[in-house]
Amino acid sequence: MIEEKFDAIVVGAGMSGNAAALAMAKRGMKVLQLERGEYAGSKNVQGAILYADMLEKLIPDFRDDAPLERHLVEQRFWMMDDRSHVGVHYRSEDFNEERPNRYTIIRAQFDKWFSSKVREAGATVLCETTVTELVRDANGKVIGVRTDRRDGEIHADVVVLAEGVNGLLGTRARLRERPKPDKVALAVKEMHFLPRETIEARFNLKGDEGVVVEAAGTISCGMTGMGFIYANKECISIGIGCIVADFQSTAETPYGLLDRFKRHPSVAPLIEGSEVKEYSAHLIPEGGYKAIPQLYGEGWVVV
Ligand SMILES: Cc1cc2nc3c(=O)[nH]c(=O)nc-3n(C[C@H](O)[C@H](O)[C@H](O)COP(=O)(O)OP(=O)(O)OC[C@H]3O[C@@H](n4cnc5c(N)ncnc54)[C@H](O)[C@@H]3O)c2cc1C
Structure with missing residues (x-):
């Protein structure tokens, strides 16, 4: 001891x-x-995506030296079928502010x-x-x-x-x-590397501006889940996640979904010619308030 x-x-x-x-x-x-x-x-x-509010309370000057990728000026939401998507995009010059509050990391x-x-x-x-x-x-x-x-x-x-x-x-x-299978999602993600200028041209960005895309629809093959595409400085994070209980009741695999998402005609041109340097998988808690366990007891606390 x-x-x-x-x-x-x-x-x-x-x-x-x-x-x-x-x-x-x-x-x-x-x-x-x-x-x-x-x-x-x-x-x-x-x-x-880092939501900066809490971090700012802990480390007010974090922007001086934290390894931040891009500050977000645009959020896209796509509803997809197998060959097309309809999108809602919100972009504002106001997000090019002195102290942005959302960054890719x-x-x-x-x-x-x-x-x-x-x-x-x-x-x-x-x-x-x-x-x-x-x-x-x-x-x-x-x-x-x-x-x-x-x-x-x-x-x-x-x-x-x-x-x-x-x-x-x-x-x-x-x-x-x-964690119960219907209260957690399993997500897989890849990092696709491209020259910085290529990313900026494909996503209509300049400097450290960033954009994120959240996507739903046939990409999740009937399961509850979402895809995402986030622009970093020199790579694009792309992934998809679905509720674990849904995977259990289908023959779909997480990497199968990701391959399908990457091949979608709306997605493929964004990552064309890229080099994949990282592949990862992780659970995400999705049970909301009711799935929060007891948070403290004698001598212990959960954060
Ligand atoms: C694909 C994906 C995309 C996501 N996107 C976003 C997003 O855009 N924005 C957002 O806010 N959230 C996002 N999340 C959720 C976010 O990642 C989690 O909420 C966050 O990581 C939780 O932080 P944590 O410190 O609780 O756990 P973790 O980040 O998982 O950290 C737990 C740490 O504990 C260590 N550990 C575990 N067990 C032990 C042990 N027995 N002994 C010693 N060390 C141990 C682990 O190695 C790890 O370092 C995403 C999650 C995934 C999987």
Whole structure:
């Protein structure tokens, strides 16, 4: 066991874990953050659109050095059939403001930056460390965690579970139920690299302007789901996700849907000639308010 005791142990260095660790460290708490990935963000998947309001509260000057891709000046929504789409687009010069509030980001880069802020605030961040179980006292109160490292038991006043949608640790500790198949979507995503000028010409952008497309219709083959296309500086994120219970009741596969989406005549010209450098898959919680598990108990809190 590690003798040193912490005010808080944060499990996970995604958006929630980094926000929690930063907020506590800034208030002078002694914080240990444990992340199973090689570095913060190495395991994380998102479209990704960053809605800046909350981040701005935590790090008011984040725009100075955060790895932001493009600020959004246009949102498109497409309703698609097999060969065509009808679209609603909203674009405004007003979004070319001094402090835009929506950006595309790449999580592997963004989380690394966010984690550097957590360290600067004084927290200890330990990567390549998986929390395997929660430690309880005789009364059942959570008093720490056990990890996959040798002598891996560490104690704290509170354990913050920021482990993401799967919640394996919380499920094993019976703090929450496993996510139900009708309350989560499975999404797959690819990153298509193209020269910056090509992306700007294809999406009608200049400078760091960005656009995102959300799409629904026959692309989800009758299942509840959506596709998305987000313009980054030098790549395009394209993906599709559907409710897991729907996949269970059809013969469709997530990668089959993505291939079909990419071949659609409205989509193919946008990614033509690109090089795919990343492929990822992840669950997304879709159960809404009613699917939120209990968020706290004796010695633990979920974020
Ligand atoms: C394809 C896709 C597109 C999305 N698009 C958007 C979007 O555009 N905008 C938006 O706001 N949201 C979007 N989301 C949702 C968004 O990604 C999630 O809401 C967000 O990542 C949740 O953050 P989190 O910190 O709770 O979990 P995560 O980001 O999943 O982070 C959890 C962290 O905990 C670590 N971890 C887990 N278990 C352990 C353990 N036992 N020990 C140590 N570490 C552990 C993981 O490695 C990970 O780093 C999207 C999601 C997907 C999949």
